[in-house]
Amino acid sequence: MPEPTAEDLRAVTETLSRLTDYLRSGPDPDEALALVEPLLDELIGLPLQFADTLRALARALHDHPDTPRTTEAGLLIAQLRAAASAQEDQHALHYLLDDLRDLYDDAGAADGPGCAWCR
Template identity: 65%
Template sequence: MPALTPDTIRTLTETLADLTDYLREAPDPAEALALVEPLLDEYNGLPVQFADTLRALARAVQEHPDTPRTPQGNLLITELRTAAWELADQHTLHYVLDELRFLYGSSPTHAAVCSRAAE
């Protein structure tokens, strides 16, 4: 795996910002759902991945030998873990996508989105 840098993470957040801007332009709902679908995957979507990231950060900070062992430090680590649980609870958003697809009577595929992106 290539080394992660703050710039690679910024690129990720810029891509999410681009997606948000695109969705504000009111695209076809089927296309919008297909674009958002990977983000809300119940196993690998953003809520699950970001929750795992926060837990890993909390563990890295807590286990590092230079981390001060103070009540404030413990509270901050607890806040990271609490936020992780709250984010993980959002994993059920994939059901919302299922219902929206049903509402629009569509079943978008990744291939359809990929073919449009290649144009």
């Protein structure tokens, strides 16, 4: 697989920006949830991927011979690792999507005959 380029990553961020703009336009909730679902996949979603990316960056910088062996460099690399951990904590967002989907499914069932308390 070829190495990613800065242009590849700009395309990814542009796609995310387009998704954000689209979600701001008020699409159907089922469609909105379906679009976001791959981003929040519990195993390969963005929170985990980004956490792995930050850790890999920290490792690459730490292990590179040109990286200064100073307290400041060590603290900056530690901050990258802390950011990775914080990002990884967001992996459970996929459960939120399940709950939202259930909420909308329940609301759809509530549109049937009878009063809201009877359903």
